[in-house]
Amino acid sequence: MDGDCEMMKHVENFPSFQFLALGQMITGLVVLFVAKQIGLVDFPGFSFDIFGKIWPLPLIYIGNLIFGLGGTQKLNLPMFTILRRFTILFTMIAEYYVLNVKAPRLVQFTVFLMIFGALVAASDDLTFDLIGYAMILLNDFCTAANGVYTKKKLDAKDLGKYGLLYYNSLFMILPVAAFAWYNGAIAKGLAYESWGNPWFLLQFLMSCTLGFVLNYSIVLCTHHNSALTTNIVGVLKNLLVTYIGMFVGGDYHFSWINFIGLNISVSGSLVYSYVTFKKPSTKLVVPKKPEKPVQTV
Numbered sequence: 001m002d003g004d005c006e007m008m009k010h011v012e013n014f015p016s017f018q019f020l021a022l023g024q025m026i027t028g029l030v031v032l033f034v035a036k037q038i039g040l041v042d043f044p045g046f047s048f049d050i051f052g053k054i055w056p057l058p059l060i061y062i063g064n065l066i067f068g069l070g071g072t073q074k075l076n077l078p079m080f081t082i083l084r085r086f087t088i089l090f091t092m093i094a095e096y097y098v099l100n101v102k103a104p105r106l107v108q109f110t111v112f113l114m115i116f117g118a119l120v121a122a123s124d125d126l127t128f129d130l131i132g133y134a135m136i137l138l139n140d141f142c143t144a145a146n147g148v149y150t151k152k153k154l155d156a157k158d159l160g161k162y163g164l165l166y167y168n169s170l171f172m173i174l175p176v177a178a179f180a181w182y183n184g185a186i187a188k189g190l191a192y193e194s195w196g197n198p199w200f201l202l203q204f205l206m207s208c209t210l211g212f213v214l215n216y217s218i219v220l221c222t223h224h225n226s227a228l229t230t231n232i233v234g235v236l237k238n239l240l241v242t243y244i245g246m247f248v249g250g251d252y253h254f255s256w257i258n259f260i261g262l263n264i265s266v267s268g269s270l271v272y273s274y275v276t277f278k279k280p281s282t283k284l285v286v287p288k289k290p291e292k293p294v295q296t297v
Contacts, residue, residue, distance in 0.1 A: 121261025165219060
């Protein structure tokens with residue numbers, strides 16, 4: 001989802017993020033349908049019980065799209081990437097209650113360090129936007145829920161990773177299209193004056209395609225690892241974006257408190273990554289016994 005939002009920054013004058021979300025969903029459906037027809041991928045055919053198998057992923061999926069793409073338009077890139085750190089905290093909590101796993105204490109400490117830095121940076125954000133903050137935090141909640149429930153559905157092996165991607169989009173495309181038509185988002189998108197510009201068309205198609213590629217990568221990483229590991233990878237990618245966003249885009253306003261908070265959060269990310277990956281054989285999370293949580297290092 002972070003990649004979708006950053007691409008939207010490059011098409012920042014486009015009037016409707018919901019139109020872009022529809023484009024990403026349609027692209028995913030077309031790619032997976034064609035790939036299944038020619039035998040590159042396989043997933044179950046449609047049946048009426050599939051909706052029950054995939055629920056609540058469609059609802060979480062659309063929340064991710066709406067809050068992620070919408071919130072990005074209201075925040076500068078450094079603050080966006082820092083506030084996304086809350087996804088990791090929400091993921092740890094969700095894994096504990098939904099998947100019965102618990103992160104080691106050192107990992108928990110680095111997460112709280114990232115959150116502390118984010119709060120310090122937010123306390124002196126000169127471009128503070130309440131709606132933007134609320135949208136990103138809701139996006140964090142949806143991202144955490146999506147990762148945890150995706151892992152749960154993948155472990156159940158009912159639909160597989162391709163089935164999850166395909167039916168997520170299939171079940172939600174009509175509600176999203178109806179909502180976008182009702183609030184005028186489709187009309188705004190179609191009326192955009194740059195449709196005849198080849199460079200804009202290339203950017204729009206790239207955003208739709210890369211949105212699907214990113215969703216597939218997230219599901220694939222979660223399939224082979226955990227929801228928490230997937231978010232760690234996202235943190236590593238966002239470190240560079242945090243600093244580049246200070247110089248590119250023109251929407252970051254420097255202040256020492258904000259800058260120090262950003263660096264505290266980034267430091268937590270680096271320690272988090274070091275602790276997690278210095279021993280590849282060490283598990284990130286450990287099972288929780290029914291009667292009492294068990295904690296290992």
